[in-house]
Amino acid sequence: MILAVCLNPALDVTYHVGTLRPGHAHRVLSVRERAGGKGSNVAHVLAQLGQKVSLLGFAGGSRGERFRAALGCVEDRLTCIAGETRQSVAVVDDEDVTVLNEPGPAVTPTEWQALLDTFTSALPGARAVVLAGSVPPGAPDDAYARLVRVARAEGLPTVLDTGGPQLLAALAERPTVAAPNHHEASEALGRAVDDPTEASAAAQELSGRSGGAVVVSVGSAGLVAVTPQQRWRVVPPRVLRGNATGAGDALTAALVRGVADGRHLPEVLADAVALSGAAVVAPVAGEVDLATYDELRALARAEED
Amino acid sequence: MILAVCLNPALDVTYHVGTLRPGHAHRVLSVRERAGGKGSNVAHVLAQLGQKVSLLGFAGGSRGERFRAALGCVEDRLTCIAGETRQSVAVVDDEDVTVLNEPGPAVTPTEWQALLDTFTSALPGARAVVLAGSVPPGAPDDAYARLVRVARAEGLPTVLDTGGPQLLAALAERPTVAAPNHHEASEALGRAVDDPTEASAAAQELSGRSGGAVVVSVGSAGLVAVTPQQRWRVVPPRVLRGNATGAGDALTAALVRGVADGRHLPEVLADAVALSGAAVVAPVAGEVDLATYDELRALARAEED
Numbered sequence: 233m234i235l236a237v238c239l240n241p242a243l244d245v246t247y248h249v250g251t252l253r254p255g256h257a258h259r260v261l262s263v264r265e266r267a268g269g270k271g272s273n274v275a276h277v278l279a280q281l282g283q284k285v286s287l288l289g290f291a292g293g294s295r296g297e298r299f300r301a302a303l304g305c306v307e308d309r310l311t312c313i314a315g316e317t318r319q320s321v322a323v324v325d326d327e328d329v330t331v332l333n334e335p336g337p338a339v340t341p342t343e344w345q346a347l348l349d350t351f352t353s354a355l356p357g358a359r360a361v362v363l364a365g366s367v368p369p370g371a372p373d374d375a376y377a378r379l380v381r382v383a384r385a386e387g388l389p390t391v392l393d394t395g396g397p398q399l400l401a402a403l404a405e406r407p408t409v410a411a412p413n414h415h416e417a418s419e420a421l422g423r424a425v426d427d428p429t430e431a432s433a434a435a436q437e438l439s440g441r442s443g444g445a446v447v448v449s450v451g452s453a454g455l456v457a458v459t460p461q462q463r464w465r466v467v468p469p470r471v472l473r474g475n476a477t478g479a480g481d482a483l484t485a486a487l488v489r490g491v492a493d494g495r496h497l498p499e500v501l502a503d504a505v506a507l508s509g510a511a512v513v514a515p516v517a518g519e520v521d522l523a524t525y526d527e528l529r530a531l532a533r534a535e536e537d
Numbered sequence: 538m539i540l541a542v543c544l545n546p547a548l549d550v551t552y553h554v555g556t557l558r559p560g561h562a563h564r565v566l567s568v569r570e571r572a573g574g575k576g577s578n579v580a581h582v583l584a585q586l587g588q589k590v591s592l593l594g595f596a597g598g599s600r601g602e603r604f605r606a607a608l609g610c611v612e613d614r615l616t617c618i619a620g621e622t623r624q625s626v627a628v629v630d631d632e633d634v635t636v637l638n639e640p641g642p643a644v645t646p647t648e649w650q651a652l653l654d655t656f657t658s659a660l661p662g663a664r665a666v667v668l669a670g671s672v673p674p675g676a677p678d679d680a681y682a683r684l685v686r687v688a689r690a691e692g693l694p695t696v697l698d699t700g701g702p703q704l705l706a707a708l709a710e711r712p713t714v715a716a717p718n719h720h721e722a723s724e725a726l727g728r729a730v731d732d733p734t735e736a737s738a739a740a741q742e743l744s745g746r747s748g749g750a751v752v753v754s755v756g757s758a759g760l761v762a763v764t765p766q767q768r769w770r771v772v773p774p775r776v777l778r779g780n781a782t783g784a785g786d787a788l789t790a791a792l793v794r795g796v797a798d799g800r801h802l803p804e805v806l807a808d809a810v811a812l813s814g815a816a817v818v819a820p821v822a823g824e825v826d827l828a829t830y831d832e833l834r835a836l837a838r839a840e841e842d
Binding site: 245247249252253254255256257258259260263294295297298319321323325327328329330331332333334335 | 639
């Protein structure tokens with residue numbers, strides 16, 4: 233089983249409209265609701281690939297109930313909170329996807345401790361841990377650092393996908409792979425990280441702090457990876473059009489699956505770029521197009537940098 | 538007590554964002570939730586004016602529960618349905634309000650009959666009936682006509698604010714006042730109704746069908762009214778900037794309160810334009826700014842046309 237941690241889950245609502253025009257009223261043509269948030273999207277991609285996956289995080293109120301009802305094959309190990317689970321609205325029109333992300337509800341120290349207890353008791357059954365996304369108000373400033381430390385004490389590999397101070401604090405606890413996207417790496421380092429060259433320098437610096445592998449994704453330019461020994465780069469085999477919202481989550485899902493299976497890093501990196509592309513083609517975050525995945529993973533290669 | 542009918546209520550969610558940019562992700566700065574939908578907005582304005590008001594309509598699921606929890610002083614006489622109450626999202630940025638209206642859940646014949654029974658049993662305690670907004674799928678094509686007929690048989694005055702075929706069917710049952718806005722009048726008559734002159738002709742035609750008063754509002758140009766005997770026009774005393782979303786609902790609230798009190802039509806029409814302006818100044822639909830209302834009603838006058 234892979235343990236996925238989603239501290240700030242969201243009930244994702246997708247609206248299809250004709251054309252989104254600011255200042256106007258729109259008839260919503262179709263409504264779709266799903267369990268979202270980065271860690272939850274990672275869990276759903278893993279489940280779609282046939283992996284056993286348990287989801288930890290916070291859920292509360294009527295939206296929390298709807299979130300839980302939408303988990304499908306993902307095992308529910310969520311911690312109940314008094315606050316209401318946030319909603320995220322994606323407005324899809326003929327051109328674009330426009331996203332409105334509510335802030336998450338605050339969690340209390342007691343709720344955080346309950347999650348930590350659930351996490352600790354779930355570790356013995358897990359092959360690997362993935363932690364992804366933002367942290368709600370009320371959680372400790374080093375929430376991810378604490379979770380990585382507990383998992384590492386249990387001998388479990390960890391993949392961490394977040395940014396900012398939470399990423400920096402967690403690097404000191406040596407996650408197996410830290411996988412920020414270039415925006416998150418920029419937010420953590422306080423400088424622009426816009427292309428593969430800047431991403432490689434960022435990964436180098438972050439890897440220096442953790443002593444582990446750091447993967448920085450750069451949107452349609454693919455990813456760079458740095459370990460204390462080597463540097464890699466993976467360029468997507470072809471340009472894909474679609475919804476990039478869940479691409480980073482699929483990339484993270486591939487990383488944690490590869491780490492759990494003990495596969496070699498270059499192979500895992502190529503797989504991650506293929507799965508990420510397969511998410512761009514799928515209509516919503518948390519899903520991948522399996523035919524595209526098969527096609528891309530036959531083509532994707534990690535090149536030593 | 539005034540009976541307000543809202544067949545297609547919505548849980549209104551208001552998001553404040555910096556600037557809404559199609560194709561981008563936005564952090565929502567604040568979230569506000571309220572009981573919305575035309576009939577519900579009318580009921581809330583009446584309650585704010587100190588009127589006793591009962592709300593009839595359909596509510597279901599967890600959003601229905603949140604809708605009910607947000608009713609405040611409005612008495613809850615909603616009919617429970619199996620479907621989930623729709624949501625309406627208003628995105629407020631520094632320039633505009635952008636609205637996304639979900640379609641309503643379908644109602645079953647049994648649910649419609651339950652509403653009709655509640656309506657019939659509530660009439661003896663009512664001074665007037667207001668029916669406002671769209672009709673959900675599954676309700677009869679002549680839903681409003683049936684409700685107006687039952688109310689009229691009980692001797693109660695009715696104010697109807699809707700458009701399209703539902704309006705046309707209901708006119709045959711002679712509502713005391715039909716009050717479509719110019720878009721709804723246009724939708725009912727199948728021709729442009731964009732200015733006071735076109736609105737006056739539309740009101741004339743609709744009044745010919747009902748034999749009662751017809752009020753057509755024309756946004757910031759005010760309103761026109763036609764009875765079998767007379768024609769009136771009210772121009773807003775001054776131009777107001779703000780959120781026009783709930784202006785029509787406040788106008789309808791003033792009409793039903795005036796009709797319930799048996800006041801003279803020109804006085805009621807002037808009051809309606811004043812209250813409508815007070816809604817433009819208030820931040821959300823279903824509320825009016827009482828100071829603006831006091832100022833405007835001292836100035837607004839209905840002129841015979």
